[in-house]
Amino acid sequence: MSDAESPGNPTLTPDAQTDDFEAVEVFPDSTDMDLRPGADNCYKCTACDVSCPVAEVDDEFPGPKFQGPEQWRLKRKEDEAVDDSIMSCSNCMRCDDACPSGVPLSQMHNTARGEYVDEQMDKLSREYIRNRILANYGTLAQLGSMFPRLANAVMGNSVVQRINEKVLGITAERDFPEFATQTFREWWNERGGPQVRSDEKRVAYFHGCYSNYNTPEVGKAMVRVFESFGYEVVVPKQRCSGTPMFANGMLDDAKRAAGINVDNFAGLIPEGYDIIASCTSCSMSLRQEYPELFDIDGIEDLSAHTYEALEYLRIHEDLEGAVREASVDDQAFAYHAPCHGRNQGLDRQAVELFRQLDGVEVEDVGDSCSGISGTYGWKEEKYDKSMQIGADMFDHMEHAQGSVGMTECPTCSMQMEHGTGYDIKHPLQLLEEALV
Amino acid sequence: MAITDDVLVIGGGIAACTAALSAAETGARVRLLAHKKSTLRQASGLVDVLGYAGGDGPLSDPYAGLDALPEGHPYHVVGEDGVRAGLRIFDEAVGDAYRGGHTDSNALVMTHGGAVKPTARYPASVAPGLASSSGDTLLVGFAGLTDFDAPVAADHLAAAGVPFSARGVTVEFPKRFRADAKVTRFAKALDRDEDVDGGTVRSVLADTVAEELDGESRVGFPAMLGDDHDEDVRAELSDRLGVPVFEVPTGPPSLLGLKLEDILFDALDEAGVRISAGNPAVDFEADTGRVETVVVDQKSRPTPYSADQVVLATGGLVGKGLDSDRESVTEPVFGCHVPHPEDRYDWSDPEAFGDHAFARFGVVPDDELRPTDEDGEPHFENLRAAGGVVGGADVAREKSASGVSLATGAVAGRLAGEEATR
Ligand SMILES: Cc1cc2nc3c(=O)[nH]c(=O)nc-3n(C[C@H](O)[C@H](O)[C@H](O)COP(=O)(O)OP(=O)(O)OC[C@H]3O[C@@H](n4cnc5c(N)ncnc54)[C@H](O)[C@@H]3O)c2cc1C
Ligand code: SF4
Ligand code: SF4
Numbered sequence: 034m035s036d037a038e039s040p041g042n043p044t045l046t047p048d049a050q051t052d053d054f055e056a057v058e059v060f061p062d063s064t065d066m067d068l069r070p071g072a073d074n075c076y077k078c079t080a081c082d083v084s085c086p087v088a089e090v091d092d093e094f095p096g097p098k099f100q101g102p103e104q105w106r107l108k109r110k111e112d113e114a115v116d117d118s119i120m121s122c123s124n125c126m127r128c129d130d131a132c133p134s135g136v137p138l139s140q141m142h143n144t145a146r147g148e149y150v151d152e153q154m155d156k157l158s159r160e161y162i163r164n165r166i167l168a169n170y171g172t173l174a175q176l177g178s179m180f181p182r183l184a185n186a187v188m189g190n191s192v193v194q195r196i197n198e199k200v201l202g203i204t205a206e207r208d209f210p211e212f213a214t215q216t217f218r219e220w221w222n223e224r225g226g227p228q229v230r231s232d233e234k235r236v237a238y239f240h241g242c243y244s245n246y247n248t249p250e251v252g253k254a255m256v257r258v259f260e261s262f263g264y265e266v267v268v269p270k271q272r273c274s275g276t277p278m279f280a281n282g283m284l285d286d287a288k289r290a291a292g293i294n295v296d297n298f299a300g301l302i303p304e305g306y307d308i309i310a311s312c313t314s315c316s317m318s319l320r321q322e323y324p325e326l327f328d329i330d331g332i333e334d335l336s337a338h339t340y341e342a343l344e345y346l347r348i349h350e351d352l353e354g355a356v357r358e359a360s361v362d363d364q365a366f367a368y369h370a371p372c373h374g375r376n377q378g379l380d381r382q383a384v385e386l387f388r389q390l391d392g393v394e395v396e397d398v399g400d401s402c403s404g405i406s407g408t409y410g411w412k413e414e415k416y417d418k419s420m421q422i423g424a425d426m427f428d429h430m431e432h433a434q435g436s437v438g439m440t441e442c443p444t445c446s447m448q449m450e451h452g453t454g455y456d457i458k459h460p461l462q463l464l465e466e467a468l469v
Numbered sequence: 470m471a472i473t474d475d476v477l478v479i480g481g482g483i484a485a486c487t488a489a490l491s492a493a494e495t496g497a498r499v500r501l502l503a504h505k506k507s508t509l510r511q512a513s514g515l516v517d518v519l520g521y522a523g524g525d526g527p528l529s530d531p532y533a534g535l536d537a538l539p540e541g542h543p544y545h546v547v548g549e550d551g552v553r554a555g556l557r558i559f560d561e562a563v564g565d566a567y568r569g570g571h572t573d574s575n576a577l578v579m580t581h582g583g584a585v586k587p588t589a590r591y592p593a594s595v596a597p598g599l600a601s602s603s604g605d606t607l608l609v610g611f612a613g614l615t616d617f618d619a620p621v622a623a624d625h626l627a628a629a630g631v632p633f634s635a636r637g638v639t640v641e642f643p644k645r646f647r648a649d650a651k652v653t654r655f656a657k658a659l660d661r662d663e664d665v666d667g668g669t670v671r672s673v674l675a676d677t678v679a680e681e682l683d684g685e686s687r688v689g690f691p692a693m694l695g696d697d698h699d700e701d702v703r704a705e706l707s708d709r710l711g712v713p714v715f716e717v718p719t720g721p722p723s724l725l726g727l728k729l730e731d732i733l734f735d736a737l738d739e740a741g742v743r744i745s746a747g748n749p750a751v752d753f754e755a756d757t758g759r760v761e762t763v764v765v766d767q768k769s770r771p772t773p774y775s776a777d778q779v780v781l782a783t784g785g786l787v788g789k790g791l792d793s794d795r796e797s798v799t800e801p802v803f804g805c806h807v808p809h810p811e812d813r814y815d816w817s818d819p820e821a822f823g824d825h826a827f828a829r830f831g832v833v834p835d836d837e838l839r840p841t842d843e844d845g846e847p848h849f850e851n852l853r854a855a856g857g858v859v860g861g862a863d864v865a866r867e868k869s870a871s872g873v874s875l876a877t878g879a880v881a882g883r884l885a886g887e888e889a890t891r
Contacts, residue, residue, distance in 0.1 A: 078511055082651045083722035089653045092646050099649070130747060131506050133789070320768045337770050347472060348772055377768055378747030385743050397738070400731075425697060 074134045075102035081128035081138055086402040087121060090421040094121045097128035101141040115149040120160075121415075122146070123406035124280040125372040126317070140325045143279050147326075150282030163202045164281040167408040171242040171273040204416040207451060210247045210443075217245045217252035221268050231265040235306040236345070237298055238268045241315040243443035254465035255311050255342055261469050262350050267306065269297040274315040276373075277408045279322055291327050294319070299331030308339040311461055313374035313441045314407065316341045320377065341374070341441070343382055343460055353389055359467040360391035365435030366458070367398050369426055369449060371442030372406070383439065383460040390467055395439065398429035403440075405448035420452070427452040439463070471762050471773035474500040474743065475889035478882070479750045479763065479802065480782030480790070481507040483516075484856020484874035486733040488780045490558050491882030493740040497889045501742055502765065502774060504749035507730055508788050513718040514692070514725025515578060515595075516559065516567070516875070518552065519544070520587035520868030527587040529574050531872070541861040543873050546834050547880045554883070555875025559590065562736035566728070568596040577601040581617045581691060581719045583625025583635075587868060591718075592725050594703060598689045598715030600631050607685040608637040608717065609678055613650060616719050617691035638681045643673035656696040656724060671702060675709035682710065692716040692725045699728075745774070750783075750802050760803070760849045778851045778885035781805075781832075781840070782878060785857030791830060798830050800858065805832045805840040805848055807860065831860025838881045851888065853881040 081097040082088055088096040095118055107113045119142065128138040154161050191205070198205040215223075217240055236259055244251040256266050271294055278287035298308050310316035319339040323332050346352040366387070370380035380400070387395045404422030409415050430438060430453050438449040438457040446457040476492040478485050481503025489501045520527050523537025532552070535544050544552060560570040567590045569576055575587035577600040585600040598606070606626070610619030619637030626635040643665045644658050662669045668676070678688060688706075694716055695702030707714040718725055737744060745765070752764035752771070762775040783790030783802065792801045798809045809830055832840035832854050839847035840854050855877035857870070864870035 079651070079722045080506065080510055083510065083653050083724075083727065084506070085651070085653075088651050089657050092650070092654070095647065095649060096651055131510075133505050133508060133511070133787075320770075324769075336768075340770075344767075376747060378745055378765075380746065381744045 075132075075136045076134055078133065080131045080133060081136075084127045084131035086125060086127065086404065086422045087123055087418070090418045091121060094118055097122070097138050097142070100145065101128070101138040102136055104145060105141060114153055115145045117149065117153070119146045119149050120282070123409035123415075124276075125402050125406045126376050127372050127402065130376050137325070140322075143282075143284070143322065143326060146279075146282035147284035151284075154282075159200075159202055163412070164408070165283060165286075166201065167203070167411055168278045168281040168283045168286060169273070170277055170408075171246075175246070198413050202413040203411055204413045206416050207411065207447070210243075210447060212246055213249045215249065217249035218268065220249055220253060221256075227260075227265050227267060229260045229263060229265050231263060232305070234262070234264040235301075235304070236264050236266055236309045237301050237306045238266055239271060239274070239294070239298070239308055239310040239315055239319065239339070240268065241271075241310065241312045241443075242273050244311055248443065248459070251311050251459045251461055254459065254461040255309070257469045258342075258346075258461060258464050259309070262346065267301070269301065271297060274310075274312075274318040275322065276314040276318050279318070279326070280407050280409065284326065288327055288329075291323055291332070292329055295323070295329050295331050295335050299335045302334055302338050306338075307345065308335065309342050309345055310339065311342050311441070311459065312443055313341055313371050313377065313379060314444075317373040317377060341377065341379055343386065343464070344377075344379055347382060347386070353386060355468055356386055356464075357389045361393060361463070361466050363392050364437065365394035365433075366396070366437050366439040366463075367430040367433035367435045367455070368395050368439040369398050369403060369430070369445055370400065371440055371445045372402050374441050375400070379441075383441070387460070387463060390463075393463070394434055396433040396435060398426055398433055401425040401429075403442075403445040403448040405444045407444050410444075410448060419448070423448055423452050430455065471775040472500075472745075474498050474774070474776045476500070476778045476780065476882070476885045477502060477763055477774055477776035478780040478782055479503075480780075480784060480788070480856065480858075481505070481746060482509055482782065482784050482788055482856060482874065483507075483729075483733070483871050484784070484858075484878040485780070485782035486562075486737060487555055487558055487875050487878030488782050488855045488882035488885070489737055489742045490562060490740055491554070491879045492778075492780070492886035492889075493737075493742050493882075494558075495883060495886030495890050497778075497886040499740075499742045499886070500774065500776070501737060501744045501746075502750055502763070503744070503746040504783075504789070505747075508784060509730040509733070510727045511721035511723060512726040512729075512871075513580075513720070513723055514592050514729045515586075515588045515718055516569075516590035516871040517587070517864075517868040518556070518575070518589035518872030518875075520575065522867060526868075527575065527577070527585075529587070531575055531587075531589060532573060538867070539861075541833070543834065543859050543861050543877050544869075546836060546838060547876045551876040551880045552872060555872065555877075555879040556589065558879050559875050563590075563729070563732050566593055566732055567591065568593050579622075579626060579689065579717055581622060581717050583622035583629070585626070585629055585631065589872065592716070592728070594692070594694065594699065594716040595718060595725070596715065597687055597713035598717060600626070600629075603633045604686040604713075605634045605684065606636070606687050606689060607678075607682060608635065608689045609681070610637065610639045610691065611642045611655070612639055613642060613646060613648065614652070614655070614691060614693070616652075617717065622717070634685075636683070636685065640677050640681065643667075643670045643677065652691075652693045652719075652722060652724060653696070655693045656699075659693075659695045659702045660698045671705050672709065675706050678706075679710055682712070685712065687713045687715060689715050689717045691719045692723065693719070696724060696728075748772075750774075753803055755849060758849055759851050763802075777889040778853070779849075780853050780855055780878075780881045780885050781858055782855045782874075782881075783858050785831060786827070788857055790856075790858035793827075793830075798827070800832055800840070803840070803848060803852060805854070806842045807832055828863040828865060829860055831858055831862075833861070834859055834877075837884055838877060851885075853885055855881040
């Protein structure tokens with residue numbers, strides 16, 4: 034309908050607005066997934082398609098509206114196989130945020146992808162093996178960090194990189210992230226665990242794979258900042274949050290990891306602990322994807338008690354007041370909000386906060402997607418598209434005043450560094466510098 | 470400890486942006502709290518103030534129609550000054566990106582169906598194509614983009630009696646995309662001027678259209694001529710064609726709407742307004758007639774935001790500022806009173822374009838734009854409302870949607886800011 038002519042809602046009849054649509058399962062043959070109804074809510078406004086960064090550069094990709102509600106309808110009518118384009122969705126979840134009608138797009142994508150991988154993908158194919166390796170980065174990193182220097186040398190070797198590309202389909206254009214010589218957990222154990230004890234202020238830290246194996250300085254900053262506010266920090270044993278597994282349709286792997294994480298964290302909640310993540314994809318996973326995709330005892334409770342680190346301090350402490358009193362040496366940052374942070378409503382908090390910090394200039398480099406989306410940009414066949422999506426961000430970073438980048442997401446930070454050569458910091462690191 | 474500000478504006482559309490900018494002008498510390506992406510990205514990007522009133526129209530002077538509006542219309546609450554204040558804030562926020570601010574008169578803009586509609590502000594890219602200025606017109610559509618049928622639009626324009634000739638052609642876009650490619654894909658290809666057989670997207674497009682050009686003095690395309698580099702795209706096409714090139718506003722998804730959203734959010738940032746987007750306000754706590762905190766559902770967890778003054782700008786039935794089921798219409802965040810006929814068969818007129826009662830549904834404002842209860846008393850002394858959530862206007866028939874949002878946003882925001890900084 035032509036809205037330039039009539040500025041009204043295409044479905045603007047009173048009863049079109051009711052919420053009591055029929056509850057139907059999206060992909061009925063999957064048994065263990067809690068699927069919300071919602072495809073019927075789609076009124077084809079295509080707001081999701083316009084916000085999809087992949088559809089903007091990938092001529093093969095039909096976009097979120099097709100992947101979600103349309104595919105679901107086909108599926109319900111005649112038991113159609115899942116279209117293989119589902120594997121090109123990067124799981125950035127921007128479509129979720131765009132839909133004015135509450136259609137659970139990313140949940141549909143995750144579910145369809147899981148079904149596609151389970152039932153239609155050849156388990157001996159190069160793509161499957163490559164995706165499985167990428168999805169299980171934590172396992173790879175665990176091996177690597179046993180011999181960090183050796184692993185760094187091997188992974189940084191251009192011959193190895195070319196073999197990775199040829200044999201596995203992992204792009205040779207990117208440098209593997211370096212493994213830290215001491216992991217976060219090694220540091221944590223060495224310092225003897227918590228330095229602050231409290232009965233009232235307690236948090237359990239979900240560090241995820243990356244700040245454990247690659248950037249322990251982020252984890253250390255988290256601990257020091259929270260301890261400076263008087264929090265008792267504990268660091269339960271944990272597995273990957275599942276983010277890369279969802280994106281690759283490895284739902285069994287994800288479920289196994291989720292089971293362990295729920296076991297190890299949910300039990301702390303009655304003792305007064307909230308769960309804090311420093312990576313926005315980890316907090317997204319625990320908060321949204323876990324309860325959407327899995328039915329595990331305690332998973333809702335875990336979801337309801339999980340926070341991103343800055344978010345938590347903003348709600349529970351006078352963080353802004355503390356920052357306003359502090360100052361640091363002059364520095365300027367080009368800040369990029371990760372898609373998964375955006376989806377939790379956290380996209381502005383770092384800029385808002387650090388604008389109050391004496392000595393700091395911080396500029397938001399716009400709302401485009403960085404293009405890497407976790408494992409997407411590591412795939413040889415997606416590399417170019419990933420860089421095309423990222424082009425806007427690189428451009429804005431180069432025009433920003435700062436020449437240090439800032440973001441909460443480890444893979445966005447890889448992409449920012451790869452595209453501009455800038456050093457990238459996590460907001461917690463600046464907070465540590467200001468407050469500790 | 471709640472996140473605390475002077476003024477909290479709930480909503481993310483044009484009304485909320487205007488209210489936040491207006492409140493910020495008073496020196497108050499303002500936060501915009503928006504749920505989903507605003508409906509601006511579906512809207513045409515045009516800003517209508519008043520096109521039809523009291524059976525009259527299209528109006529060339531929107532202010533002349535104010536008196537003819539029915540009692541209880543939000544324009545009567547804010548007055549002509551309020552309308553002007555809204556437009557001033559808009560004009561300052563958008564700068565060169567929009568036209569129409571030089572005059573009080575409405576312009577007649579071509580729509581993608583080939584109708585003309587009276588509007589007060591329009592994107593700069595639309596300006597060369599006004600139906601109210603003359604110049605024989607060639608409209609160009611693309612084979613893959615079914616949203617805009619150029620020959621049909623041109624016929625409609627001619628039938629509407631415009632004082633110039635209009636002709637439409639459909640051409641192949643220089644680059645072939647999948648059948649259901651998104652407008653963003655077309656826009657990106659033009660932005661990046663991607664390579665194609667025989668040159669680049671822009672140059673080949675210009676060559677194709679040049680062959681069709683038969684003495685027309687302007688060429689219109691559906692609004693997809695670039696995104697980040699739209700000015701370059703238009704300039705290059707005009708240059709190569711030797712005549713002005715313009716965009717015709719299209720239906721959702723709308724790049725013009727998306728761009729307006731970006732511009733308004735940049736203006737908020739510039740004005741120091743803080744923005745929390747992505748989560749809905751779902752509840753509140755009140756004390757002795759004042760809203761103390763607004764509770765936001767951050768992914769199923771309640772998070773408190775507190776403020777001295779609150780502006781409700783959550784939109785109408787489209788923006789989800791009003792909720793309706795079979796029995797009633799409600800305002801879901803604060804439970805404000807929304808009058809409506811008992812019997813739902815009285816909600817709408819049997820005629821599709823008739824005078825539907827539901828079109829005027831909304832909260833009932835007092836003279837300070839505070840929503841009132843059944844007895845006409847304000848629900849809360851520090852809660853005001855703006856935009857589509859306010860009842861009394863039939864914005865679709867009047868062609869007044871954005872104008873009502875601008876005017877009520879400007880006034881509610883100013884009053885809230887003044888109260889908070891007093
Ligand atoms: C398809 C379409 C075409 C249009 N065309 C035109 C046109 O040609 N000319 C014209 O002048 N106007 C047009 N409009 C109208 C215009 O864009 C505005 O929608 C209208 O002015 C109302 O604005 P608003 O800000 O009050 O509400 P909306 O634009 O509806 O915005 C409401 C906002 O509030 C948010 N929200 C809702 N509930 C909550 C909550 N609980 N917590 C937090 N946030 C919440 C929503 O996410 C949304 O961002 C069109 C609108 C649509 C949808
Ligand atoms: S999750 Fe991202 S890539 Fe996938 S369909 Fe949605 S917007 Fe596109
Ligand atoms: S944004 Fe939501 S309602 Fe619109 S087309 Fe996409 S799924 Fe459907």
